[in-house]
Structures are given as structure tokens and as C-alpha cells.
Amino acid sequence: MKIGVLSIQGGFQKHLDILKKINISSVKVIYKEQLRNCSGLIIPGGESTTISKLLVKYNLSESIKEFASEKPVLGTCAGLILMSKNSNDKRVENLNLISIEVQRNGWGRQVESFSQTLKIENTEKNIEAVFIRAPKILRLGENVNVLARFENEPVFIKEGIHYAACFHPELTNDTTIHKIFTESIAA
Numbered sequence: 001m002k003i004g005v006l007s008i009q010g011g012f013q014k015h016l017d018i019l020k021k022i023n024i025s026s027v028k029v030i031y032k033e034q035l036r037n038c039s040g041l042i043i044p045g046g047e048s049t050t051i052s053k054l055l056v057k058y059n060l061s062e063s064i065k066e067f068a069s070e071k072p073v074l075g076t077c078a079g080l081i082l083m084s085k086n087s088n089d090k091r092v093e094n095l096n097l098i099s100i101e102v103q104r105n106g107w108g109r110q111v112e113s114f115s116q117t118l119k120i121e122n123t124e125k126n127i128e129a130v131f132i133r134a135p136k137i138l139r140l141g142e143n144v145n146v147l148a149r150f151e152n153e154p155v156f157i158k159e160g161i162h163y164a165a166c167f168h169p170e171l172t173n174d175t176t177i178h179k180i181f182t183e184s185i186a187a
Helices: 012-021 048-057 061-068 078-083 176-186
Strands: 002-006 025-029 040-043 073-076 084-087 098-103 114-119 126-131 136-140 145-150 153-159 162-165
Touching: 002 012, 002 176, 012 025, 012 176, 040 061, 040 078, 040 176, 048 061, 048 078, 061 073, 073 078, 073 176, 078 084, 078 098, 078 162, 098 153, 098 162, 114 145, 126 145, 136 153, 162 176
Parallel strands: 002 025, 002 040, 040 073, 073 162, 084 098
Antiparallel strands: 098 136, 114 126, 145 153, 153 162
């Protein structure tokens, strides 16, 4: 198994570090050809409008959509925004990989960042989640499963083979989210 991590902007290095920590082979994805040998893809947090522009610049949007039609994608924070069907910012070209509508910075601006312990639903697992200018999910499609909530709002979801989190799991020492994603690929 080899996981690609979109590495054009944002917190990609932390995701690469977590994958190394759990002994999963990974590769930085900057060009569409680098997706070829990947079993899954992580779209990291960062600045969603910037990542969106760079996806167009590097001709990656269509390649990611094609990849995601057969292989799983995990998006965190800005990655969730990009994976959504719709966001509240016309500057973001959504990939429409998950049937959700989101609001950028819905959990507050930079100065309102926070960390929170969350329970993964239907498990005994708790995780530490870091919310930095985190998006808020406004609407869920009928096939979207909620895996974790904060203040009764969905913050970690799954639809089909794809996962998305409003928060930054890579900024903690907790490997749970990455394990859930990679174990779903290995299954």
C-alpha cells in the first residue's frame, strides 16, 4: 500500500510523518502522474482557495476526480472543503467527492482555534482534534455517515470509500484517523 499526500500547499509534511509513524509507505503528490501507483490520497489542511488555484495550475482537479472514482480519499480541514459538493466561497473549485455543503471557517477564525477530545461513534476510541479555522458542515447527503461529532455537529464523516474531517488529526500524536483510513484500504 502506498498513500499519496497532496503536497502543493498546506500541512502535507505532518501527514507524511504520521504515515511513516504507522509504517505506511507514502509519496508526495504534486503532479498527476504521481497518483498512478497510489492506493489512496490525503488532501491536507491549508488554505482552500490557494489549494484550489494550485489544483487548476497543476492540472490536478480532473486527475483527482478520476482517481477518487475508484480509490479512497481522506480530506482534512481545507481538504474537506475541497472534497465537498459546495462551499460558501466561489473562489474554491469543489471536487464534489462527498455530498456535503460546508462553510469555510465555520468553527471560527485563527484566534478562535481550539483542541477538543472527540469520541469516534460506535467505538470506544477517543481522539484529540485540533480545529484551526475549521470548516463547518452545513448539510449532509443521505449516504454520508457521521463518525464523530462536536457540539452535536458532524466533524468526521464517511461517504462510500471517502473520509473527511473538519479538524487536523495530523497535528496530534494520535494516529487513529490515519489508521481508520489506511485500514479501510487494506480491508
